[in-house]
Amino acid sequence: MSVNADWKPRIVAFCCNWCSYAGADLAGSSRLAYPADVKIIREPCSCRVNPMFILKAFERGADGVILCGCHPGDCHYSTGNYYTRRRMALLFSMLDYIGVERGRTRVEWVSAAEGAKFSRVMNDFVAQIRELGENVKVGDLRCKE
Amino acid sequence: MQPGVVFAQDYQYMCSEAGQNIIKDAIKTHGLTGVVVCSCSPRMHEATFRKAAAQAGLNPFMVEIANIREHCSWIHKDKEEGTEKACVLMRAAVAKVTLNAPLKAGESKVVKRALVIGGGIAGIQTALDIADAGFPVDIVEKNATIGGRMAQLDKTFPTLDCSSCILTPKMVEAKANENIRLITYAEVEEVSGFVGSFKAKIRKKARFVKEDVCTGCGVCMSKCPSKKGLNEFNMGLNNRSAIYIPFAQAIPNVAVIDKEQCIKLKTGKCGLCQKVCTAGAIDYTQQDEFIEEEYGAIVMATGFRPIDASKFDEYSYSTCKDVVTSLELERIMNAAGPTGGVLLRPSDGKHPHSIVFIQCVGSRDVSGRGKPYCSKICCMYTAKHAMLIRDKYPDVEVHVFYIDVRTPGKNFDEFYRRAAEQYDVDYIKGQVGKVYEENGQLVVRGVDLISNEQIVLNADMVVLATAIEPDPTARKVANMLTASIDTNDFITEAHPKLRPVESPTAGIFLSGVCQGPKDIPETVSQAGAAASKVIGLLAKDKLTTNPCVAHSDELLCNGCSCCEKVCPYSAISYETKLINDHGVKETRRVAMVNEALCQGCGACTVVCPSGAMDLKGFSNKQIMAEVDAICL
Numbered sequence: 001m002s003v004n005a006d007w008k009p010r011i012v013a014f015c016c017n018w019c020s021y022a023g024a025d026l027a028g029s030s031r032l033a034y035p036a037d038v039k040i041i042r043e044p045c046s047c048r049v050n051p052m053f054i055l056k057a058f059e060r061g062a063d064g065v066i067l068c069g070c071h072p073g074d075c076h077y078s079t080g081n082y083y084t085r086r087r088m089a090l091l092f093s094m095l096d097y098i099g100v101e102r103g104r105t106r107v108e109w110v111s112a113a114e115g116a117k118f119s120r121v122m123n124d125f126v127a128q129i130r131e132l133g134e135n136v137k138v139g140d141l142r143c144k145e
Numbered sequence: 146m147q148p149g150v151v152f153a154q155d156y157q158y159m160c161s162e163a164g165q166n167i168i169k170d171a172i173k174t175h176g177l178t179g180v181v182v183c184s185c186s187p188r189m190h191e192a193t194f195r196k197a198a199a200q201a202g203l204n205p206f207m208v209e210i211a212n213i214r215e216h217c218s219w220i221h222k223d224k225e226e227g228t229e230k231a232c233v234l235m236r237a238a239v240a241k242v243t244l245n246a247p248l249k250a251g252e253s254k255v256v257k258r259a260l261v262i263g264g265g266i267a268g269i270q271t272a273l274d275i276a277d278a279g280f281p282v283d284i285v286e287k288n289a290t291i292g293g294r295m296a297q298l299d300k301t302f303p304t305l306d307c308s309s310c311i312l313t314p315k316m317v318e319a320k321a322n323e324n325i326r327l328i329t330y331a332e333v334e335e336v337s338g339f340v341g342s343f344k345a346k347i348r349k350k351a352r353f354v355k356e357d358v359c360t361g362c363g364v365c366m367s368k369c370p371s372k373k374g375l376n377e378f379n380m381g382l383n384n385r386s387a388i389y390i391p392f393a394q395a396i397p398n399v400a401v402i403d404k405e406q407c408i409k410l411k412t413g414k415c416g417l418c419q420k421v422c423t424a425g426a427i428d429y430t431q432q433d434e435f436i437e438e439e440y441g442a443i444v445m446a447t448g449f450r451p452i453d454a455s456k457f458d459e460y461s462y463s464t465c466k467d468v469v470t471s472l473e474l475e476r477i478m479n480a481a482g483p484t485g486g487v488l489l490r491p492s493d494g495k496h497p498h499s500i501v502f503i504q505c506v507g508s509r510d511v512s513g514r515g516k517p518y519c520s521k522i523c524c525m526y527t528a529k530h531a532m533l534i535r536d537k538y539p540d541v542e543v544h545v546f547y548i549d550v551r552t553p554g555k556n557f558d559e560f561y562r563r564a565a566e567q568y569d570v571d572y573i574k575g576q577v578g579k580v581y582e583e584n585g586q587l588v589v590r591g592v593d594l595i596s597n598e599q600i601v602l603n604a605d606m607v608v609l610a611t612a613i614e615p616d617p618t619a620r621k622v623a624n625m626l627t628a629s630i631d632t633n634d635f636i637t638e639a640h641p642k643l644r645p646v647e648s649p650t651a652g653i654f655l656s657g658v659c660q661g662p663k664d665i666p667e668t669v670s671q672a673g674a675a676a677s678k679v680i681g682l683l684a685k686d687k688l689t690t691n692p693c694v695a696h697s698d699e700l701l702c703n704g705c706s707c708c709e710k711v712c713p714y715s716a717i718s719y720e721t722k723l724i725n726d727h728g729v730k731e732t733r734r735v736a737m738v739n740e741a742l743c744q745g746c747g748a749c750t751v752v753c754p755s756g757a758m759d760l761k762g763f764s765n766k767q768i769m770a771e772v773d774a775i776c777l
């Protein structure tokens with residue numbers, strides 16, 4: 001657990017415009033609360049999210065990153081989330097390698113109709129990040145002693 | 146205040162007229178180059194605020210929304226925490242907007258003409274609806290006549306009206322409509338371009354009969370000495386002459402010569418038809434013709450065929466003449482068919498007394514021999530066949546082997562129950578293991594799954610409700626149109642629920658069974674839906690394209706082709722051009738995005754190993770600026 005009592009997790013949620021962002025909107029209009037630590041960035045498609053964005057987020061100090069897209073088979077662009085799925089599988093093993101706990105990154109499929117799921121997922125993810133505590137910033141080790 | 150921000154104002158109803166005026170005034174008085182609205186979801190009012198900005202002279206894409214309602218105030222009870230988050234969201238939007246670039250929605254022209262590939266009921270209906278709205282349409286049909294499979298059917302469920310009685314008027318209408326051009330005995334060979342302006346090259350095969358001269362009198366057919374061609378229209382149950390009109394109501398009602406069968410074309414001798422044709426329509430020297438035309442929209446309506454029943458040895462289709470497919474039975478029952486509509490079995494022309502139907506032949510078959518899907522129409526047409534036979538020939542015993550009877554649809558279950566209850570059709574839940582001939586008698590062996598008993602039935606005829614599969618040309622056509630196609634060769638819709646008649650490729654629409662198994666009512670409604678989408682497109686004078694499209698930096702691109710492979714819309718192509726790389730002039734192969742095709746998913750941006758591909762409106766820098774603002 002974190003030593004810093006004031007610590008609040010910084011969580012970046014990348015959401016695709018067509019499903020998950022709309023799912024988050026539905027969670028909002030249904031007043032299904034989740035912690036304010038989650039901040040959403042809108043993307044056209046989950047496949048727009050370059051794994052580099054996630055690495056960079058960890059470098060900048062994010063404690064958790066979650067990527068949400070349409071359910072496989074339901075992608076607005078038909079195949080986008082299949083790419084996402086594969087890329088993220090690779091990213092997971094890389095994060096593992098560089099020592100970022102597996103639990104800090106997550107992929108979830110949330111449709112526009114799943115406001116309740118969105119809220120549940122976020123509650124769960126934030127709880128998990130709180131459990132893991134503050135992240136050690138992923139640093140760029142080049143040119144350092 | 147956040148760096149870059151020169152003016153901030155709060156107002157309760159920003160989306161109202163008054164709120165919008167505040168934005169417009171601020172843009173003018175402060176000479177703003179960007180606007181952030183902290184409000185409800187951009188999915189609600191992004192368009193409203195962009196429009197307001199445009200009215201004040203600011204590029205509409207210089208507006209960003211911070212969603213502080215759905216994503217913040219509505220879900221966070223703790224006011225302090227909520228306000229803190231709202232500030233972060235605002236900061237992220239400001240960080241993004243400072244990196245926004247003015248974007249201009251591109252424009253592309255719309256050629257006001259549609260192409261329909263396939264002239265079955267789907268293609269005909271789509272074309273009629275488009276033509277009625279005042280737009281010219283070409284139907285390209287590979288056969289010598291339009292009509293498709295429906296022309297081969299006898300009666301149609303669930304109303305039992307005669308198929309040609311309802312189809313022929315539509316065929317005639319398609320011929321008579323001045324907005325419709327029928328290009329029969331033809332196939333599309335090449336398609337290029339994109340939504341609004343496709344170019345197609347169509348090969349019109351030589352008929353060896355002048356289409357505009359032939360009167361359809363049919364004298365040639367009776368005189369032609371080469372009479373051993375299989376009559377495709379009658380599913381090969383009888384023969385036709387080398388020169389033929391597919392069926393009496395064919396449209397166009399024009400003869401065609403089968404060049405593989407014609408003695409004159411093969412050996413140079415004969416020429417009888419030319420001698421007897423008083424109209425002088427025969428031309429043995431006719432060549433294939435090519436038609437090139439531009440289209441704003443293309444509809445695929447290539448339909449289906451029944452699968453080959455001989456793959457299923459256990460039913461002895463290839464060895465026993467009296468084992469027929471359902472489509473063959475349609476022809477046998479049809480007054481214009483090979484038996485004049487009298488139910489006679491093919492082997493000896495005798496009246497059958499017992500008929501066994503086997504459903505799901507090759508459907509719902511995961512063994513790999515058949516199709517994994519349900520063909521959807523077979524339960525209903527088998528009930529139709531059973532009922533029609535029992536009605537006309539009450540002496541005939543009818544048994545139906547089924548796995549499940551699936552009859553969802555208006556009046557469908559009632560229809561099936563009528564067959565089972567009113568017409569005493571013997572429905573047996575079970576599978577048939579073998580059909581064989583024993584001393585000149587067809588025997589059907591199966592299991593009744595309800596009583597768990599072996600069943601052995603003597604039958605005079607066996608009818609196989611064979612699965613339907615997409616026309617074998619479907620894949621080729623789909624590839625030509627860059628329309629996606631599934632593993633069963635059915636064309637994929639843009640969205641299975643919300644965009645069922647559009648292909649993911651803009652400007653390509655789907656009509657009829659080429660998209661998935663369906664009956665006539667469903668085909669016709671889908672055909673109308675596809676037409677209305679086409680009309681909506683052709684009614685536009687210009688198409689505005691989504692400006693948030695991919696763009697590759699020529700200086701960084703190494704021409705590796707990675708991006709092309711992931712693009713679901715085939716929007717990326719390559720061009721070899723002279724690049725001025727900081728004074729060094731070099732000819733290189735670089736990626737080019739066609740902005741009319743790109744839908745802006747961003748898949749290519751991630752796959753690009755050289756960092757050349759970026760997405761306008763959601764650029765790497767913009768997204769990273771948001772990440773930074775959040776993680777600050």
Ligand SMILES: Cc1cc2nc3c(=O)[nH]c(=O)nc-3n(C[C@H](O)[C@H](O)[C@H](O)COP(=O)(O)OP(=O)(O)OC[C@H]3O[C@@H](n4cnc5c(N)ncnc54)[C@H](O)[C@@H]3O)c2cc1C
Nearest residue numbers: 263265266267287293294301302448449618657658664665
């Ligand atoms: C035995 C049987 C009985 C049936 N009974 C009924 C019934 O009672 N009631 C009912 O509602 N439905 C019935 N159906 C279903 C009905 O036949 C279909 O719903 C209907 O024919 C679908 O029309 P379509 O235009 O999509 O396809 P099709 O009728 O197959 O038409 C497609 C057309 O496209 C042409 N084509 C294909 N590829 C190309 C190409 N590359 N270039 C140019 N042209 C091409 C074909 O030649 C054909 O003319 C039955 C089907 C079967 C097999």
Ligand code: SF4
Nearest residue numbers: 712743744746747749
């Ligand atoms: S953004 Fe998507 S649609 Fe556009 S070129 Fe890239 S992969 Fe194709």
Ligand code: SF4
Nearest residue numbers: 702703705706708753
């Ligand atoms: S992936 Fe990148 S480098 Fe490769 S061709 Fe496309 S834009 Fe050029």
